[in-house]
Structure formats: C-alpha cells, structure tokens
Amino acid sequence: MKIVILSGSNVGTKTRTAMNYTHKEVTSKYPNAEVTFIDLAAYDIQFSDGRIYMDYEGDTGYVAKTIMEADAIMIGTPIFQASIPATLKNIFDLLPVNAFRDKVVSVLVTAGSPKHFLIAEQQLKPILAYMKAQIVQTYVFIEEKDFHQKEIVNDDVVFRIERLVEDTISLTETYTKIRAEKEAKYDF
C-alpha cells in the first residue's frame, strides 16, 4: 500500500506538526506501508497551466506523480482567509479530473478559530468528491490551543489522529478488496 502524507501549507508550523504526528503513527503501526511525506513548504511548485500531469518537470512533476501513484493520501491543511490555502488548491489543479479515483483520502485541519470547523466539510470535501476520492468522512480538526512549541499538547487530538490513521488504512484495504472482487467478475 502506497500512502502519501501531504502537508498542504508553505508557511507556519501547525499543519506540519500535525502531519509529523500522523506520519509517525502510520510508520510505527504499519511498517509495511510505503509512506512518502510531502511537505509543500519544501518544494518549488509551479502553478497549474492545464497540461497533463505527466508533462510537469522538477518538483511539480515529482509531487504530482507521487500523489497519482498513491493508494491513500492523508491531507493536512491550514485555513487561510476562510478557505484552504492556494498551495493546496494548486495541487488539485495540477491533477486530472478523476485523479482520486480508486484512492482513499483523509483530512486533518489546523485552524486559528473554531469558527473554521465546517470549512473542510463545505470547501475541501466537495473538491475531493469531484475528483472521485473515497473520503474518510470524519476529519481531525485541531485548534491553536492544542499546540505548544511544535508539539500537540491535547491528548484527545493524538487519539483522534490515531483513529484517523486506522480508518484510512482499513478503508483503503477494504476498497482495494472490493475493487479486486468486482474487477474479477468482469470477463475481460
């Protein structure tokens, strides 16, 4: 199973911190999974210009291709101006319309205000659904007060991350199995 942990911001530390916890949880519980950590702050990614993803080069090509090869993607996003950051939206724009077909996608949100709780529900999930993702319905919402100096200080958040990782993996395994059974029934 190929899993991409995607930290969707190019500034700040909270999303990155949450994704570090997530990464650690995945690699320690599922040592056989092939995990790639992509922190968008570490890459130089161009804006989408509409070309097919295979034709991008450099960091842009690497990130697009790595996501396309994944079975599951765990996306971490901050909330900027009451929405997802442009860096993350650009990743979606780089990919084909059906990019998440046969992939499971789960979400962690870090936000400065509890008022942002529904943003993932109302703005991020519709994009994922449009791109044909199997979405892990429950996401982990983490607030400012849950962090202190690049650590998560609220045990409840840690437990929720553990559950999100487990749900992501079991949904991926389940969908892979369902798909294999369904495809085996076709006569071609």
Place this chain on the structure above:
Amino acid sequence: MEKYRIDQSKGLEFGIYTLGDHLPDPITGERISAEQRIHEIIELAKLAEQAGIDFFSVGESHQEYFATQAHAIVLAAIAQATSKIKISSSSTIISTSDPVRVYENFATLDLISKGRAEIIAGRASRVGLFDLLGYNLRDYEALYEEKFELLLKINQEEIVNWSGQFREPLNNAKVIPRPKNGSMPIWRAVGGPPASAIKAGYAGVPMFLATLGGPATSFKFSIDAYREAAERSGFDPSELPISTAGFFYTAETTQQAQKEYYPHINEGMKRTNGQGYPKQQFAQGADKRDVMNIGSPQQIIEKILYQHELFGHQRYIAQMDFGGVPFDKLAKNIELIGTEILPAIKKYTAKK
C-alpha cells in the same frame, strides 16, 4: 460536400486512424522496433485499401511511446503504396509548425497520391512538442488560432499577403506546389467540449470530433453547437462535413473483443495519459448507446448506425491499433470490417 470530396450517395465514410503510438504489447511485455512499427502502419494502410475502407490517417505526437513524429513522411510512403484510399494527418499540430511548410508537404502529398490528401489540424493534447520545438505553452491557444487561419488562407489563395504575431509576414508569397485541384480539404480537430466545436462552426471549417468514450448523446452537444455556430456566421451546415474519431476493436463476439482489447487500452492509457481505463466504464462501453465501438461486428454495426442517426456525420474513423495490438489482430479487424461491417453500414447510410 463536393469541395471536401465527400459523396453522400456512397454512405458514411469509414476510416482508420493511428496516433503512431509505439507501446509494448501488454500480453507479451515486448515492444517492436520503431522501424517495424512504421512498416506495419504502411502495411495496415494497404490492407485497409484492399478491404474497401475509405480513409487512413496518421498523427504526430512528440513524446515517449510514439513513432510517427514525421507523420507527413509516413503518409508519403502510404501514398506510394496505395492508389485509392484517402490519406490524411490525424492530427498535424499546426501550433508548433510553420503553416507554409505544412502546406508544401501536404500539397506534395496530394500530388504524389494523385488528389487523395487531406489535413486535420489540431493543437496537441500533450505538450512535449512546445519545449522540443521552442514554443511557449502560454501561447497554446493563440498559436493554434493564428496558424490554423494562415493554413486555411494558403489553401484558398495561391498568392498570400498576411501578417501575424508568431511568424514573419508574407508579402505576395507564392506557396507552391498547389494540390492537384488547387486546394485540399482541411479539417479542424476538436476535443470533447463544445468550445472548440463552436470555433470550427464560426469559421465554416469541417470538424473532426474525438469521441473516446461515454454516451454518444454527450457528443451530440458539440455537433449541434458546431452546426448552430456555422449557421450564425452564414454557412450552410448541410455543406459542412463532420467526422467522428474513436476507439474501435472487433472480434467474433463482443465478449472476445472486450477481452482482447482491454489490456491494450488500459496499459496504453496508463503510459500515455497517466491513468488506466476503468473496467466499470469499459464494461458499459459495450452498450449500443456508448460511443466506443468495441464489440462483435453486429454490435458495432448497430452502434455506428445509432451514432449516424444521432450525429448525421459523414465520416467515422476508427482507432484500433492503440496500445501495442499485434499486427495479426489488426489484420483480422480489417478483414471483419471489410466483409461484415462496411457492407451493412454503406447499405443503411447511403443517401438516395
């Protein structure tokens, strides 16, 4: 229609097209040499002509897994090896070429083939050639529109006066040789959505519409939009030919056709488009209402007649060699087209 060498009393024209893809056969994992692939394309054109197929065309694609970048040269070899079948590009990427050179090549091809050559001009679905040939992808649309317009002008006028953004001006330029009858059919290649179809309609240019998969009705929008646009700018839509292009594969039974072609289409799409063809959608493709012509000869006849009733198009061209289909299978397809599919289609679509 005469201007475009189309005689509707003979029924829907049937053609074969290849993108010149050069992919491994997914069954054996092996890939033939580029030399063999090119020779097999020429051979396929000869078989198509013998089977009574009307049209054969070759595309250019400038990336890994393609072999006919110099498609005009492959077409010249086909012109020499055949005597009746119409030949064309599918497509010539006019955006990244000089329309003068393209016209010189294809007018020459028309002379070699004694009046059988056509051009389908497109703007590329992959963009490797922009880097390769030194063009800016930001000019993707502008390059196409300007150069396509110039190509049409050269076709209409032997002495050309022209100036534009992407090429030095032409002052009383004589573009020679001329095609056998002074001009030749030039088509606009159009993808799925209607925007490009509308442009073709406004310009009163024949349209080649790519219809890779999905319900035939969803392509009807582009066809209607094309005809409406043509009418709005003063052209008679009944004088403008439309062609559709899409996947094709036939075998004794629909089941067998699906079984034989699926690995090619799936692995081929993965390599050239970055995503395979979902089995669920491929299974639906057997339905009469799906535009993908994969099935038994009888099923394909029904599909093509259904499409013809819906679209009222003048030509259909079939892509059967995608994804490393071995040559003996291609020959078998041509045989089934010639013996079973063509006679039925011609019979039911000939305009009295």
